[in-house]
Amino acid sequence: AKGTTFEQSSRLDPDRYAAHGGSFPVAVEGAGVIGSVTVSGLPQAEDHALVVEALERFLSSYGDAGADG
Secondary structure (H helix, E strand, O other), X not given: OOOOOHHHHHOOOOOOOOOOOOEEEEEEOOOXXXXXXXXXXXXXXXXXXXXXXXXXXXXXXXXXXXXHO
């Protein structure tokens, strides 16, 4: 969007840092983004999918626990 690459704008060593998927923001209503969940080690689309699946399972179990007590 800014007409540059991650490597150019970050000035980080591209042998050590890369802009890849695998992270998902954690937002709280009324507070905004308070953190993130990040996974690395799989291809970036699979990293992201793993985070999404884990959050879905967590929210599903949290909703069940909240309803029970």
